Structures are given as structure tokens and as C-alpha cells.
Amino acid sequence: MSVPSVLVHKNADVLAEAVAARLITRLVDVQAARGSASVVLTGGTLGIASLAAVAATPARDAIDWRNLDLWWGDERFLPAGDPERNETQAREALLDQVELTPSRIHPMAPADSGQSAEEAADSYAAELAKAAYPEDHGPVPSFDILLLGLGPDTHVASLFPGHPALYEEERSVVAVHHSPKPPPTRISLTFPAIQAAREVWVVSAGAEKARAVHLALTGGRLQAPGAGARGRQRTLFLLDRAAAAEIPPGLGRIASP
């Protein structure tokens, strides 16, 4: 797993724009090299704001949207179209404005699909396994970029401190109950799935995240799930100054404009 690098931006608005620019550039480069690319989306304020910033950037059309696989790191287990679903918010922010290939958009099942949260998690795991190639050496594809927000309690995706999902080493997707962040029932990738990604980008802003950022950079993943947000090749913590206030000295801070 890669050691995190930290980039600090002035404020949340600049951070969202910078994440959008980085995402566009990275996807263009990956598609130029391989013809296709895959991204795992996240919910949360900055996760969605970054997608909206992509939508507002003319350079977005440099991405070959038809050759992009979109997955989710977690989902709130709510009926289809519910405004609180991460999928709904991603579609409103960006996905409904670009020409994607419908079969390459992989939302997690809604609560009115007839499946329980456990069945929906198993279905998503099967979909991931079907998309994996032998060279991925595991039950999920080697995602090019996996985006994560960070909760004030250091959760990422729907992996919350003290929850059994933190200990899952086999399954790639699990149902989560009694989430401390509403809604109570969710579906989430597990650490093995997250850590299969080539690059993991943790995007966080606000003073209320400063302690969580410190713990995610220095702690253990069972106490601070954000500490398990690591990519195989690269891990970026993309922060605003407020969220970066408690970064330990000397940690790979790349930029602080």
C-alpha cells in the first residue's frame, strides 16, 4: 500500500475545483494509455461538489465518457431516486450531463429493488467479480481512481469505527446497519476492495475534519477507518487548509497554495 501524499488548498471551493481538474487530467491520461478507465465515486459534500465542478469545467469533454466505468464506494440503502442516495446526487451533479455508456454505470441496488441490504451487497460483489480480470488478482477490478470522503469520526465509505465491517477480509461488499450517519442502513465496499484501487483519493474540507485527517494519516484502520484508505500505487489526501490544520509535521505535503 502506498504512503499518503497530502495536497492542501485554500478552501473547500478551490479544493473541489482542484479535485475536478486532477480527475479530468488523470482520466484523460489513463484513457490515452489504455482506452478505458474506472472511477469509484463517493457521497458526501466534497465528493458531490467535485463532480459538480467537473460538470462545470469545459475540459470535461476531454474525457471519453463512453469508455468510463463508474462504481460507488458506498450507498445509502434508500428507494431508487431518493434525493439522499449517493447515486441520485451524482447523477444530478454530473452523470446526467455527460454521454456515459449505461451498462458501465454500476449503482448499488436501491431499497425498493426487492433485495435486502445483504442481498444487494452480495449482488454488487458479484458484479464487481464479473468485471475483474485475471491480472487484477482479486474479486474486484483494479479501479484507476477511488474517491472517498472522510467523516469527522474518520469513517470512509460506510466503514464506521467499531463496526464489524472493518474486520471483513474476504467479502468485497457488505451491508451496514445502525450507521451513526443517517440513513442507518447502507452498503459499502470493504477495505480489501478499497485497497485494490490503483489510486485512492481522500477528499476532505472543514475544521471539523482536522482531527480525523490526523488520525487517518497516522492511526490504525480499526480505530480510524480512514487509515485504511490506501491505494496500491498512490494515495492522495486532498484537503483544504482547515482540514489540514493537524497534519503531523514532515508528512509528504506536496503543495500548500
Ligand SMILES: O=C(O)[C@H](O)[C@@H](O)[C@H](O)[C@H](O)COP(=O)(O)O
Ligand atoms: O454516504 C456517505 O455519506 C459518504 O459516502 C460518506 O463516506 C461521506 O463521504 C463522508 O461522510 C464525508 O461526508 P461529508 O464530506 O459530507 O462530511
